[in-house]
Amino acid sequence: MTFVRDDLRPLRRRAAMLAAVFALAFAAILFRLFSLQVIEAPRWRALAENNRLRRLPLEAPRGRVTDRNGDVVMDNRPAFQLLLFPEEMRDPERTIQFLVGIGLADETEVRGRINRARRTSHLPSVIADNLSWAQMAAVAAHRADFQELSVHPASRRSIPAGSTVAHLVGQLGEATPAELAADERLRPGQLVGRSGIEKAYQHVLGGVPGNLVVVVDALGRQVSTLDEEPPEPGHPLALTLDLELQRRAASAMSGLVGSVVALDPRTGEVRVLLSQPAFDPDLFAGHLEPERWRSLLADPAKPLSNRALQALYPPGSTIKPIFAAGALADGLRTPAQSVTCTGQTSFYGHPYRCWLAGGHGHVALERAIEVSCDSYFYRLAYDAGLERLARWAAAFGLGAPTGIELAGEAGGLVPSDEWSRRVRGQKWYAGETISVGIGQGPILVTPMQLAVAYSALVNGGFLVTPHLVPGTGRPPRPIGLDPAALLTVRAGLVRVVAGSEGTARRLAALPVPVAGKTGTSQVIRKREGVRWQELPWEQRHHALFVGYAPPEAPTLVVVVVVEHGGDAAAVAAPVAGQVLAKAFGHDVEITTPLLLFARPDAEPVPPTAAPAAPEVSRETL
Amino acid sequence: MKRFDLFLLGALVPIIVCSHLAQSSTSRALGQPAFASRQLAWLLAGVVLLILFSLADYRILVRFAPLFYAVAILVLAVLPFVAPLRAGTRSWLVLGGYTIQPSEFARVAVLLAVAALAGRHQRETLSAGTVAQLTALVAVPAVLVALQPDLGVALTFVPILAAALWLGGMPWRAWLGLLAAGLALLAAAWLWYLKPYQQERILTFLDPARAPTGAGYQQRQSRIAVGSGGLTGKGLRAGTQSQLRFLPAQRTDFIFAAWAEETGFAGAAVLVLAYATVVLRLFVIAIAGRDREGVLLAGGIGVVLGTQSLINMAMVLGLAPTTGITLPLLSYGGSSVLATCICLGLAQSVWRLRFANV
Numbered sequence: 001m002t003f004v005r006d007d008l009r010p011l012r013r014r015a016a017m018l019a020a021v022f023a024l025a026f027a028a029i030l031f032r033l034f035s036l037q038v039i040e041a042p043r044w045r046a047l048a049e050n051n052r053l054r055r056l057p058l059e060a061p062r063g064r065v066t067d068r069n070g071d072v073v074m075d076n077r078p079a080f081q082l083l084l085f086p087e088e089m090r091d092p093e094r095t096i097q098f099l100v101g102i103g104l105a106d107e108t109e110v111r112g113r114i115n116r117a118r119r120t121s122h123l124p125s126v127i128a129d130n131l132s133w134a135q136m137a138a139v140a141a142h143r144a145d146f147q148e149l150s151v152h153p154a155s156r157r158s159i160p161a162g163s164t165v166a167h168l169v170g171q172l173g174e175a176t177p178a179e180l181a182a183d184e185r186l187r188p189g190q191l192v193g194r195s196g197i198e199k200a201y202q203h204v205l206g207g208v209p210g211n212l213v214v215v216v217d218a219l220g221r222q223v224s225t226l227d228e229e230p231p232e233p234g235h236p237l238a239l240t241l242d243l244e245l246q247r248r249a250a251s252a253m254s255g256l257v258g259s260v261v262a263l264d265p266r267t268g269e270v271r272v273l274l275s276q277p278a279f280d281p282d283l284f285a286g287h288l289e290p291e292r293w294r295s296l297l298a299d300p301a302k303p304l305s306n307r308a309l310q311a312l313y314p315p316g317s318t319i320k321p322i323f324a325a326g327a328l329a330d331g332l333r334t335p336a337q338s339v340t341c342t343g344q345t346s347f348y349g350h351p352y353r354c355w356l357a358g359g360h361g362h363v364a365l366e367r368a369i370e371v372s373c374d375s376y377f378y379r380l381a382y383d384a385g386l387e388r389l390a391r392w393a394a395a396f397g398l399g400a401p402t403g404i405e406l407a408g409e410a411g412g413l414v415p416s417d418e419w420s421r422r423v424r425g426q427k428w429y430a431g432e433t434i435s436v437g438i439g440q441g442p443i444l445v446t447p448m449q450l451a452v453a454y455s456a457l458v459n460g461g462f463l464v465t466p467h468l469v470p471g472t473g474r475p476p477r478p479i480g481l482d483p484a485a486l487l488t489v490r491a492g493l494v495r496v497v498a499g500s501e502g503t504a505r506r507l508a509a510l511p512v513p514v515a516g517k518t519g520t521s522q523v524i525r526k527r528e529g530v531r532w533q534e535l536p537w538e539q540r541h542h543a544l545f546v547g548y549a550p551p552e553a554p555t556l557v558v559v560v561v562v563e564h565g566g567d568a569a570a571v572a573a574p575v576a577g578q579v580l581a582k583a584f585g586h587d588v589e590i591t592t593p594l595l596l597f598a599r600p601d602a603e604p605v606p607p608t609a610a611p612a613a614p615e616v617s618r619e620t621l
Numbered sequence: 622m623k624r625f626d627l628f629l630l631g632a633l634v635p636i637i638v639c640s641h642l643a644q645s646s647t648s649r650a651l652g653q654p655a656f657a658s659r660q661l662a663w664l665l666a667g668v669v670l671l672i673l674f675s676l677a678d679y680r681i682l683v684r685f686a687p688l689f690y691a692v693a694i695l696v697l698a699v700l701p702f703v704a705p706l707r708a709g710t711r712s713w714l715v716l717g718g719y720t721i722q723p724s725e726f727a728r729v730a731v732l733l734a735v736a737a738l739a740g741r742h743q744r745e746t747l748s749a750g751t752v753a754q755l756t757a758l759v760a761v762p763a764v765l766v767a768l769q770p771d772l773g774v775a776l777t778f779v780p781i782l783a784a785a786l787w788l789g790g791m792p793w794r795a796w797l798g799l800l801a802a803g804l805a806l807l808a809a810a811w812l813w814y815l816k817p818y819q820q821e822r823i824l825t826f827l828d829p830a831r832a833p834t835g836a837g838y839q840q841r842q843s844r845i846a847v848g849s850g851g852l853t854g855k856g857l858r859a860g861t862q863s864q865l866r867f868l869p870a871q872r873t874d875f876i877f878a879a880w881a882e883e884t885g886f887a888g889a890a891v892l893v894l895a896y897a898t899v900v901l902r903l904f905v906i907a908i909a910g911r912d913r914e915g916v917l918l919a920g921g922i923g924v925v926l927g928t929q930s931l932i933n934m935a936m937v938l939g940l941a942p943t944t945g946i947t948l949p950l951l952s953y954g955g956s957s958v959l960a961t962c963i964c965l966g967l968a969q970s971v972w973r974l975r976f977a978n979v
Contacts, residue, residue, distance in 0.1 A: 006743050011916045012908045014788050018920060019904035022927045026897035029931060030890060032938045036848045037886040044848020051845065052861045218866040 053226065054216045056083075056124065057187065060207030061155045063234030065169070065197060067243035068269075068470075072160050074169050074197075079156035080136055081129040086118045088148035095146060102138040104128050109290070130156060161243060163278035164250045167306040168241070168468075170196015170406075171284040197239070197468060200405040207234035239468050240269035248582040249274045252575040258542075258562040259307040261447045261466075262579060265455035265548065265557045268464030268473050270404070272558070272579060273448075275307040309409045312444035313561060316519030316568070317372045317503075318544050319393070319439035321489045322453055324365055326392030327380050328485035335488050338364040341375035347434050352378050369492030370499040372518060374438050381437025386428060389436055390414045395479045396453035397463050398445045403474060404466040413444040440522050451559040454517075454546045457493075458554040461486055493517055494551045504545065504573045512584040515554075516547030516576065518568035521561075540564040545572035549580045556583050624973040625675060626906060629965065632898035633671075633950075637664050639892050640951045643880040646857055647871045650864045650879075656872065656953060663955040667962030674966025675973060682967065683740070683914045686733035690758075693727035697765040704769075712769045722956035724766045724774045729963050731762055731781055732921050739789040740914035746790035752799075755785050772819065773945025777929055784924035788907075788917055826942030839869045844939045846875075846882040847889070854885030872953040874945060877937045892951070893934065899965075900927035906972045915971040922964045 036044065065074040082104075089095055092114055099110045104127070117125035131139070131151065139149050159169055173194035175186045185208050186192065192206060193199035210231035215223045242262075249260040253276045262272035277299075283292055296304055305311065327333040343359035344351050354360065354374040360367075368376035381389060393399060399414030413419070415436065417428040435441035445453075448466060456463050456479050467473030493515040496502045503518045521542035543565030548554040558576045565571035581588040641664070645657040682689075696714070700723060704711035713720040735758060742751045763778035786799070811820065826840070846862035855861065860882035862868045871879045881889035903923030910916040926949055933948040935941035947954060949961045 006913060007745070008910070008913065008916060010745050010790055011788050011913065011920075014790065015904050015907040015916060015920045015923075018784075018787065018924060019901055019908075022900050022904070022923070022931070023897065025927070025931050026893060026900070029934045029938065029940075030893050032935075032940060033847070033881070033886060033889050033893060036844065036938060037850050037881065037889065038852055040848050041851040044845050045851065047845045048849035048861055048867075051842075051867050052865050215861075215865070223865065 052215050052217075054085075054214050054222075056152070056212040056214060057190075058210035058212050058229070058231045059154050059190075060209045060231035061233045062157065062172075062191075062198075062207060063201075063205035064236045065205070066236065066238050067241040067246075068239065068271075069242065069244070070238070071243040073165055073239060073241065073243060075158050075160065076155040077158040079129060079154050080131040080151050081154040082127045082131055082135075082139065083124040083150045083152050084114065084117045084127045085124045085148045085150065089114075089118070090148075092118070095148060098142065098146060099127070102135050104135065124150070126154075129154060157282075159281045161247070162282070163280050164247055164274070165241075165243075166278040166281045166303075167275040167308070168196055168273050168406075169281055170194065170198040170200075171281070172198055195408070196406060197237070199407055201237055201469065204237050205234040208232035237469060240264070240271065240470055241273070241468060242271045242583070245579060245583055246272050246274060248587075249575070249579050250276070250278075252578045253560075253562075256562050256565065256571075256575075257301055257307075258560070258565065258572075259311065259447045260561075260575065260579060261308045261451045261559045262583070263451045263455050263464070263466055263557050265459040265464065265554050268452070268455065268466045268476065269470065270466050270468050271556060271583070273308050273468075275305070275311075277301050277303045279303045306406070306408065307561070307563075308447045309404065309406060310446065311561070311563075312410055312412055312446060313521045313542050313544070314441065314443055315398070315439040315445050315450060316521040316542075316544055317374075317439055318450060318454075318517050318519030318546050319398075319436075319443070320372065320377050321369055321457060321493060321517055322396050322398070323377060323380060323384070323389060323392055323437065324369060324492065325457060325481055325485050325489045326388065326395070327384060328365065328488055329481040330384075330388065332384055332388070333365060333380065335365050338362045339368070339373075339376045339379050341373050343375075345375050345378050347378065347382055348431050350431060352434055365488060366492040366495060367499075367501070369489065369517065370495035370503070371501045372496075372503045377437045378434050381434050384437075386416065386433045386436070389433065390416055393443070395463075395481060396456050397479075398449050398453055399443075400449075402446075402448050402452045402466050404448060405468060405472065409448070410446050412446055412449055413442060415442045439519060447559045447561050450544075450546055451557050454548065454557045454559070457486055458490060458548050458557065490515065490551070493548075497547075498551075504547075504569050506569065507547070507573055507577045510577050510581050510588060511586040512549055512581055513551055514547050514549040514577065514580050515551040516545060516558075516573070518573060519544035519546070520568050523564065537564050540566040543568040543570075543572035545569075545576045547573070547576040547580055549584060556580060625969055626902055626972045629899055629902040629906075629969070629972075632895045632902065633668075633965070635891055635895045636899070636950050637668075639880060639888070639895075640664060642857060643876050643883075643951060644872065644953060646860070646883055647863055647876065647879050649858055650860075650866060651872065659955070660953055660958070663958040664950070667950075667958045670959060671962040671966040671969065674963050675969035677966070677970055678974065679915065679918060679967050679970040680912075680974070682970075683733055683737045683918065686730070686737040689730035690734040693723070693730035694762060694765070696723045697727055697762055700765075701769065710769045710771050712766075712771045712774070719955075722774075722954065724762075724769070724771060725954075725956040725960035726963075727762050727766070728774075728777060728781070728925065729960055729967075731759060731778060732918060732925065732964065733967075734758055735781055735785045735921060736914045736918040739785045739917050740912065742789065743913065744790075746792060747786065749795070751789070752786065752791065752795065755782060755789075759785075767814065770814075771945070772815075773947070776944060776946060777925060780924045780928040781921055784921040785917060787924075788920045822944075823942045839875070839943055840936070840939050842867045842869060843875050843878040843937050846878040847938060850882040850885040850889070852886050854881075854883050854888055857883050859883060873947050874933070874943065874952065875937055876952050877934055877948050880951070881937070896930045896934075900930065903927070903968050906968050906975075909975045910971050911975050915975070919968045919971045922968050926961065926964065 061076050066072055096110050096114055100107045104110055113127050136151055139151055171194045172191040175190050175192045180186050187209055193202040210229040213227040214225050217223050249272045256276055258276055260272050260274040263270055279296055341354050341360035341363050343357050344353045360371055360373045363373045363376045393414045399412040401409040401411050420428040432441050436443050461479050461481050461483050462476035463479050464476045465473035496517055497504050497507045497515055504516055507514055521544055523541050543562040545560045545568055548557040558579050560572040560576045562572045578588050641661050644660045648654050648657040701711050704713055707713055712722055714723055738755055759778050759782040763775050767775035846868045862882050863871050863879040868875055868878055900923055903919055907916045907920035910919055929946055929949055932941055932946045936943055
């Protein structure tokens with residue numbers, strides 16, 4: 001083998017090729033760098049911001065609610081809520097056990113809340129909103145172990161008046177997807193009014209939540225606060241309510257089941273709206289313990305229902321002035337025209353009894369109201385016929401929602417033949433019209449409707465819309481009845497209290513002059529010779545009283561319904577009397593013994609036998 | 622000074638400056654300011670080594686290559702028995718308070734040994750025997766490093782072999798055979814060597830949606846860092862991804878991402894161009910080399926540093942899976958800095974002695 005000078009040319013050629021390949025590769029890197037940093041920069045910048053910025057929702061304090069005198073109905077108090085950042089949670093099971101361990105709730109409940117929170121991914125969720133000091137301390141002590149948990153100050157509704165205003169204030173609940181879609185200012189998890197004033201005035205009370213933007217590091221630790229968009233607190237709201245009167249009504253109704261409604265008849269401003277029994281509204285200020293909720297639901301006295309707006313009762317004798325006004329206005333009766341009451345009258349071959357077995361003798365309109373003579377109104381109903389009775393009732397707003405801003409109002413029932421055929425599948429029996437004449441049978445109203453009807457009766461014939469915030473509600477509309485007729489009826493209503501035979505004459509002892517009408521709403525047909533005190537509670541009739549004052553120029557109408565109260569004059573009228581006295585500056589105490597041993601009177605007796613009229617109780621309607 | 626390649630030395634200046642600035646920034650983010658000054662000390666020591674090796678005669682070092690190689694193999698062989706377990710590997714030798722990563726220096730020895738072996742073969746293409754010897758020469762230390770286990774560094778041995786075979790010359794049939802062998806090796810490595818997390822990394826790279834919070838997390842955070850840097854960057858020590866520690870391994874594997882975030886395309890492009898200049902100048906030196914050994918040595922160094930830089934950048938930019946390959950000089954690590962500087966010094970020596978009459 002001969003020695004040849006080493007030829008490096010192939011090596012150099014290959015080295016040059018390598019140089020070219022590497023140059024191309026570096027060019028590719030440069031191009032990629034350009035596309036990431038210049039072309040796609042906005043996208044990556046957004047992702048980087050997402051990484052480091054965390055938005056903490058700042059709750060907007062809800063507006064304060066006061067009554068017409070500035071007394072606080074609803075306010076806020078500081079509370080501490082537990083937030084969960086689902087992304088930070090390493091072991092959900094461990095977190096669940098910890099939260100159960102500090103007594104937050106039982107395991108299924110905690111598991112449910114955690115699982116709901118995990119579905120919302122990157123947003124923090126409120127796991128509990130009313131931590132006790134011990135729970136806060138436990139979370140703080142385990143901060144290093146459970147980075148996903150964080151205690152945040154928040155506010156919670158405080159309701160100083162408590163159960164007194166339970167049905168009025170309403171509850172809060174998390175905004176539903178539909179509500180979120182309808183109002184862009186709402187955010188997931190925000191509490192909004194679910195019922196009562198909270199719901200009706202959500203747009204006033206709600207406010208706009210804010211944000212706290214904080215910078216966090218890769219471990220989720222808060223490094224600094226970047227930006228704060230403070231929440232816009234809800235606006236305060238002054239109600240037409242008179243809290244002092246509401247409290248008085250509540251104490252007068254204590255132990256009773258029923259409701260009290262008081263309106264300013266001139267405007268429809270609601271002064272009292274009470275339903276008994278009530279509940280502690282604070283139970284609903286946060287997460288409700290399922291057991292409490294179940295016991296409230298199962299309570300046979302139905303504390304959750306707002307009887308003032310939702311319960312339906314036959315109006316009983318309280319309907320009589322309405323029909324009297326209608327009959328006068330339509331010329332069916334004159335004030336002087338009289339009927340002879342012998343204690344029993346026959347229609348269509350059946351006897352209809354007056355509540356006073358011996359009869360009232362000659363009875364004209366004003367006295368018929370004073371003594372609540374059934375015979376007079378049987379005859380009136382007979383002469384008027386169902387259509388006219390229904391027209392008069394409807395003119396006074398009965399049988400239809402009053403339009404108050406609170407949701408869930410019941411409509412009631414003013415019957416007609418068409419209704420009977422459609423709903424009951426049978427024709428209207430003429431005998432039923434006679435019963436409707438004294439407010440029994442298939443005619444149903446809410447306490448609020450009764451208050452609106454009496455407001456029209458005493459304000460010169462204007463139908464008002466009850467409302468809780470001054471200036472709201474439709475303007476009063478004339479009901480189209482002769483004002484003179486209304487004055488005649490009012491004279492009768494004055495005699496109910498002031499007259500020597502008045503069914504509520506015990507209220508004449510009040511320090512303020514009042515007028516009104518008693519009523520008894522039948523639960524079962526009355527049995528002969530049985531006093532109401534001897535009946536089981538649930539079979540006793542409902543006791544009603546509608547009162548107003550001052551009689552000549554009324555500024556307050558009060559409706560009282562005591563379920564199974566038995567005797568209107570002895571049970572319902574004293575409650576109304578106490579509220580009316582209070583409204584005009586007098587604290588009158590009518591004690592329980594007086595209620596219990598009061599002489600029963602003014603109990604209208606329904607027809608003893610009315611085979612043509614099938615029995616109708618409010619339960620079947 | 623004409624004997625030095627001023628392009629290469631000039632390109633090192635921005636790299637050293639960038640390295641120090643980037644290390645200062647990430648050291649602050651990680652709350653360990655001492656690391657930045659340590660890296661700077663190594664870089665300066667590296668420059669001294671670079672000059673020393675430039676002044677040496679690479680031909681003498683190539684002649685002693687078998688000795689260096691033998692020492693390197695010996696150290697790598699005993700390393701598993703003397704090295705403490707750190708981060709799951711036995712890669713570091715602890716000597717009087719200093720930790721040394723022998724695999725980085727072993728690479729220099731392998732580069733010299735490969736140049737010596739391939740340089741002896743004075744034909745247009747390499748013989749089958751030489752190919753086999755070269756393969757064994759590289760495979761032995763590579764396997765030893767892989768067993769530490771340090772896959773990232775082990776992979777950096779592969780380009781040494783590839784460079785020698787390419788520069789030495791091989792018929793295309795041989796390339797095919799080698800490619801097949803390489804693929805078989807990869808398959809075997811996948812089955813028996815790679816840990817599940819390493820397999821996961823590769824699968825994640827192939828399908829990024831696979832694990833957005835696991836193995837894909839690092840690459841995603843890296844791309845967010847780079848992309849959010851924009852044209853001019855967020856400012857030194859103001860990168861949110863690095864300063865808030867969303868960026869993983871920001872002192873080592875992902876230092877380029879931290880730099881790109883804080884200085885933007887402007888700063889990152891300067892660095893890429895500086896690396897490109899260094900690598901391309903290494904090939905220019907190779908082409909200018911006076912003998913086979915010189916061409917093979919400088920070319921080999923060019924391929925090693927070039928592939929290492931490119932793979933690291935590609936990983937940071939989401940173009941390659943995360944392999945644990947660092948960016949020479951920029952990533953934190955004394956052994957790597959010093960070994961890289963020795964290589965650059967050797968290349969300078971090739972350049973200095975490029976004329977046959979010196």
